[in-house]
Amino acid sequence: MINQKSAFKKIVLTIFSIFILSSCGQNENVEVDSNFLLTNITDNHVVEPKNESVEVLPKPLEIPINSKIENIQYYCEDGIVLMRALHRSKADGENIYLVHGEPDLYVMPIGTDKHNPANIGIPNEMDVCNIALDVDGKIHLLISANNNEEWYIWQLNESFQVDKKINVSAYFETNHLPLWFLIDKDGTYYLKWVMKRNGIIIDNDGELMHRFTPESLGVRWIFEAAIGKDGQIYLVHGHPDEQLEIALFDVKNCFLKNDYPTQYFPGSETFSLMSSGTDTNLLLFSPYTGVWAYDNENEIIENRVPLSDIDFGSDAEFWPLTFLPDGRLLLVGQTINESSADDNINLFLKYIPVGN
Secondary structure, three states: OHHHHHHHHHHHHHHHHHHHHHOOOOOOOOOOOOOOOOOOOOOOOOOOOOOOOOOOOOOOOOOOOOOOOEEEEEOOOOOOOHHHHOOOEEEOOOEEEEEOOOOOEEEEEOOOOOOEEOOOOOOOOEEEEEEEEOOOOOEEEEEEEOOOOEEEEEEEOOOOOEEEEEEOHHHOOOOOOEEEEEEOOOOOEEEEEOOOOOEEEEOOOOOEEEEEOHHHHOOOEEEEEEEOOOOOEEEEEEOOOOOEEEEEEEOOOOEEEOOOOOOEOOOOOOOOEEEEOOOOOEEEEEOOOEEEEEEOOOOEEEEEEEHHHOOOOOOEEEEEEEEEOOOEEEEEEEEEEOOOOOOEEEEEEEEEEOOO
16 A cells, blocks of 8 residues: 555656646756645545434524535636645635736635636736745745746735835745745744755745754654644654654754654655644645644644545545635545546535634
């Protein structure tokens, strides 16, 4: 089973590398982190929600929006390919923000399939390459220019106008596209490259604080990262035996620390999306086992929503787009109607409750 997983990872990593590298003008054959992947979902075992009878109420029982799985048909009318926004999407309480590798940011209201450019006014020679939301919901964009020779961080206001521009070109090596682009509660930026496993930490004024590598952090592999519910950054890292654990990134000293007993994920787990939680510090999506909740302070690692509890359908493929702040995971799904003359592809968005 592990060998099958490894072979499959290599295939989907190659596909995903083409998506994300080409979207910001890169076209190189490079090695990419083994945790950064797309996946086909083949498990179609569905656990149907129980339909228990309840007493008659004076008025209809209102079900919270984040308490049930919802599917929304998606019609691609403006040429946007949502798969190009994987690992480059964020959500606040109203909208999902999509980075598509073009000179603008796209805004899609939650629960709809409509998205429009934010009309930031970025020159044609520049591209939006990634997005981060700070704890106050302010948008921060990573911008490339001049064929990736120049790199900037733009801070936007509520009207999608630029409040602040930071030139960070001096800290980038040629053709390095970040896999992570995160900002913590103190306004510190974290970036880790797609092509290499090292990264940098930059303060809110654009000054370089640290460079880091797996070796400098004392681990073999660095995988996903996210800002937890507590506003601090956490990294998933691996050991020679392939066990994964999560550790807090100590910004001041640039090392990983864990003040609690070490908790390992079972088996040869892998994750393709990570975010802060609602009722837990972190949420993670695994293409093999589903959604996990992690709470370092309470020493909790739980497979909160197994794949078998999600109705994917036998002919559907899914990719994780983003976690929502109301406690839902948003997946992009597609089915192919092979009976039609042109093998019509049907796209839809699946909202899955994973937190309270």
